[in-house]
Amino acid sequence: MTTTPQAVRRASPRTRRTVTPPDPARSLLPDAEPVRLLAENGTPLPARTDYPEPPVEVLRELYRRMVLGRRFDTQATALTKQGRLAVYPSSRGQEACQVGAVLAVRDTDWIFPTYRESMALVARGIDPVEVLTLLRGDWHCGYDPTEVRTAPQCTPLATQCVHAAGLAHGEAYQGRDTVALAFIGDGATSEGDFHEGINFAAVFKAPVVYFVQNNRYAISVPLSRQTAAPSLAYKGVGYGVPSEQVDGNDPVAVLAVLTRAVAHARAGKGPFLVEAHTYRMEPHTNADDASRYRDNAEVDAWRDRDPLARLETYLRARGVLDDAAVAEVAEQAEAYAADLRTRMNEQPTVDPLSLFDHVYAKPTPQLIEQRELVRAELAAARDEEGDA
């Protein structure tokens, strides 16, 4: 067979690669390995131009809020044991994700948390008592979502993914540059609404960041029962959504990746999907028994990857955090917890008649009747108490 050198060159794969534009799908795929900027022992890894390290003052604030967040989480668990909370889903071990994600958005952005994001909400500056209203049980959502630009904590899995798409589109439609940050867990990526949300966001180019905290378990069910995908971040490509995976116990990397994702969304390029690999150190809630489905050895292995210790080591080595600063933050955290304890030990007042106030903007005649019935019941009970 005779061919001219020129023809050979035209046909060679190498030449073709240089003239064909990159496969668009490939550019949507995450890195093969989770992005990591700190090693597990806190030593810095080679810098990456695609994920520049956040400024040092931001990292110090990240550290401060992570310490506060962990102290809050410990306090909430203790309050549950004392019967002050009906239930508490801890996010201990996920501090880098909970706090890093919140620091990546502006106060004017909206976040869409799940029930496990209590720590993220306090990191956003919401009053911890208002955060715990849901779990204490005196109402459902304790804060005003419009004031703190934070949706109520979402229990129906993945349903918030579509709300985030709608809100982000609505804000853009009205000329505002708001980004929506939707939290979701690994198990909930199996729900249809995750897919519908990310697809709607992609089709309408809505500025949403979908942030999957893959903490390895959906209550007791391991990740292998949720997906056969190499990474949950691969779920973006089918919807035309760029995605990334990150070491969720590396606070610097989480903040760096989410900062880029938020910038992508705000620039009008549509949604971005991030999967953070992390671990739920505690059971699903205080009511769960994790020993039935996972070994202590597995938990211990993750203890060595503690995100807070990792950041502290790094900041100390860089000379931007010293014993005095650590002690000061610890003191703040103790004061924060003490204040929370005091306020949570006060019995909240609940008004049965308020049950009728917000079903509709104006109660229906039937609700007015029922309210009257309850009012009479309460009055009768008070009279009986008075007689006794």
Next chain:
Amino acid sequence: MATTMAKALNTALADALAADDRVVVFGEDVGALGGVFRITDGLQARFGENRCFDTPLAEAGIVGFAVGLAMSGLRPVVEMQFDAFAYPAFEQIASHVAKLRNRTRGALSVPIVIRVPYAGGIGGVEHHCDSSEAYYAHTPGLKVVTPATVDDAYSLLREAIDDPDPVVFMEPKKLYFASADASLPARTEPFGRAVVRRPGRDATLVAYGPAVPVALEAAEAAREEGWDLEVVDVRTIVPFDDATITASVRRTGRCVVIQEAPGFAGVGAEIAARVQERCFHALHAPVLRVAGLDIPYPAPMLEHTHLPGVDRVLDAVARLQWDDQPDARWAAA
């Protein structure tokens, strides 16, 4: 001027879009096509793709997207293409649309209108003819509205779009193309008011949506039997108008409730119970129900066996103990 319910709904959407920039209309095939029933015909051309648009084919997505849009301050009006196609959206409707105001003590409201073309009588194949109103009416936080006249179609839809609460707006498909004299924009009685469509002395027929024309036809036919029947159109299932219905039944002393949905645990059962609670001493006979059979909606060639028609209504009226004898139907039981 003679017009159809479909045209009245279309005009209501157009007028709402023109009146308020926050109104957006979306769903499946509502853009260029104008909806499979043409209710959104011409809206995209007139108001642009930002105001009236097609979405991915995913009903939970459509309703959840509307929740987010409402949170951003817009007033979404979404179309569920057919009654049974709305079921994927049920979690969004029951867990979020209905509850957000209450969960947040009024801080967030979700003024969404979910339009549901519903019920049968059009020869539709399976999954196209369900009467799903009871699911929504049983969910506190939703308003559930169903027009039976052309004027009401316009007026109730405009009111639904302006309402601060979410409204499931149920459009009886078989009435879409029936025409009547109407002068749009019409304004009729507000939400929460039932309307006496035909006054009568002897018994009250309570109906809503597609059952209203059946009740009116039955009342007309009953004149030959010597019965003068009153027909009350419920119009808004939630909020429900006990007062108008109670007043009518106290006047007539007899009541038949008519609905197209299967009877068991349906809206008609609720109405019958409420009438009995409030009118017991005025009643000369038990409150009867005429409803669809307790079966999955039948295939087109069998739907007329299922649907409550004039004869079934008249049979029920005949059983209202006119001669003060117990109802023979229950005698053996």
